[in-house]
Amino acid sequence: xxxxxxxxxxxxxxxxxxxxxxxxxxxxxxxxxxxxxxxxxxxxxxxxxxxxxxxxxxxxxxxxxxxxxxxxxxxxxxxxxxxxxxxxxxxxxxxxxxxxxxxxxxxxxxxxxxxxxxxxxxxxxxxxxxxxxxxxxxxxxxxxxxxxxxxxxxxxxxxxxxxxxxxxxxxxxxxxxxxxxxxxxxxxxxxxxxxxxxxxxxxxxxxxxxxxxxxxxxxxxxxxxx
Amino acid sequence: xxxxxxxxxxxxxxxxxxxxxxxxxxxxxxxxxxxxxxxxxxxxxxxxxxxxxxxxxxxxxxxxxxxxxxxxxxxxxxxxxxxxxxxxxxxxxxxxxxxxxxxxxxxxxxxxxxx
Numbered sequence: 400x401x402x403x404x405x406x407x408x409x410x411x412x413x414x415x416x417x418x419x420x421x422x423x424x425x426x427x428x429x430x431x432x433x434x435x436x437x438x439x440x441x442x443x444x445x446x447x448x449x450x451x452x453x454x455x456x457x458x459x460x461x462x463x464x465x466x467x468x469x470x471x472x473x474x475x476x477x478x479x480x481x482x483x484x485x486x487x488x489x490x491x492x493x494x495x496x497x498x499x500x501x502x503x504x505x506x507x508x509x510x511x512x513x514x515x516x517x518x519x520x521x522x523x524x525x526x527x528x529x530x531x532x533x534x535x536x537x538x539x540x541x542x543x544x545x546x547x548x549x550x551x552x553x554x555x556x557x558x559x560x561x562x563x564x565x566x567x568x569x570x571x572x573x574x575x576x577x578x579x580x581x582x583x584x585x586x587x588x589x590x591x592x593x594x595x596x597x598x599x600x601x602x603x604x605x606x607x608x609x610x611x612x613x614x615x616x617x618x619x620x621x622x623x624x625x
Numbered sequence: 626x627x628x629x630x631x632x633x634x635x636x637x638x639x640x641x642x643x644x645x646x647x648x649x650x651x652x653x654x655x656x657x658x659x660x661x662x663x664x665x666x667x668x669x670x671x672x673x674x675x676x677x678x679x680x681x682x683x684x685x686x687x688x689x690x691x692x693x694x695x696x697x698x699x700x701x702x703x704x705x706x707x708x709x710x711x712x713x714x715x716x717x718x719x720x721x722x723x724x725x726x727x728x729x730x731x732x733x734x735x736x737x738x739x740x
Binding site: 412413415416419420426427428429430434437438440441444445448452455456459460461462469482483487490491494497498500501502504505508509597598599602605606609610612613616617619620623624625 | 631632633634636639640642643646647650653654656657658660666667670671673674677678681682684685686687691692693694695697698699702703706709710713714716717718720721724725728
């Protein structure tokens with residue numbers, strides 16, 4: 400039945416929903432942890448959406464011009480300031496980490512323990528790098544530019560509140576992800592999943608990490624580029 | 626898909642998507658770097674954003690290979706957000722209009738309460 404649903408036509412795929420939901424035993428034919436992770440990520444989607452919608456609302460209603468993120472987040476390396484450059488580097492770091500995580504999941508299913516551990520460690524390290532750059536960005540904004548949650552010298556006072564809430568909550572997710580990945584990588588190294596007989600846990604950790612990258616795609620588009 | 630081995634796909638698929646995400650991020654950044662403005666800017670930002678989000682969910686998170694029961698359970702509820710966004714945008718425009726009107730009345734200086 401499973402292979403029929405994957406390879407089947409649109410009609411059989413719709414049919415598979417009816418079958419799955421009328422099943423007496425289980426609806427989602429995936430490991431329990433994976434279904435739960437997806438449901439957690441769905442709830443997290445709504446939390447981040449509330450932040451971004453709140454940001455949209457204060458930006459629309461403000462009669463004072465919104466600070467231009469392109470200039471606020473510009474950085475100069477001795478010469479002309481390059482617009483948004485730090486944010487661009489952070490974006491590339493996070494995408495790179497998503498790639499290494501995807502490869503870690505793949506090597507896990509191939510039973511290549513060493514490659515899985517190394518790739519997960521690389522992912523966590525890139526996550527640390529991302530949070531480090533974010534700490535630098537926050538310091539620059541708070542100390543040098545005088546941005547506060549209640550005001551800033553550049554324009555609409557809500558800018559700081561939206562910025563600290565959204566990037567702060569995302570940075571917290573990245574930090575939690577680094578800890579989560581470190582724990583799972585250590586278990587892979589110990590051989591827990593060889594004993595258990597499957598590497599699904601690595602894929603579930605991967606789902607969380609890709610989600611963090613996914614949220615950044617939206618933050619990058621709506622907060623930094625808009 | 627055998628239950629024991631889970632999601633196994635060729636490495637080349639991941640490398641291609643990885644590369645594509647890099648290119649799309651580069652494009653997103655160029656929108657700002659080239660200082661494109663107005664509807665062109667907004668539509669390009671949204672286009673690259675949805676392409677990146679789609680590839681991450683479909684390939685990296687393996688949604689493309691999941692069963693319809695899971696795909697619909699996860700991807701349909703966020704449609705409610707579109708209504709939320711629309712409501713808040715409409716309401717936001719209204720509040721902005723009211724503020725513009727109120728703040729333009731010179732007598733309206735809410736600094737010292739009378740009575």
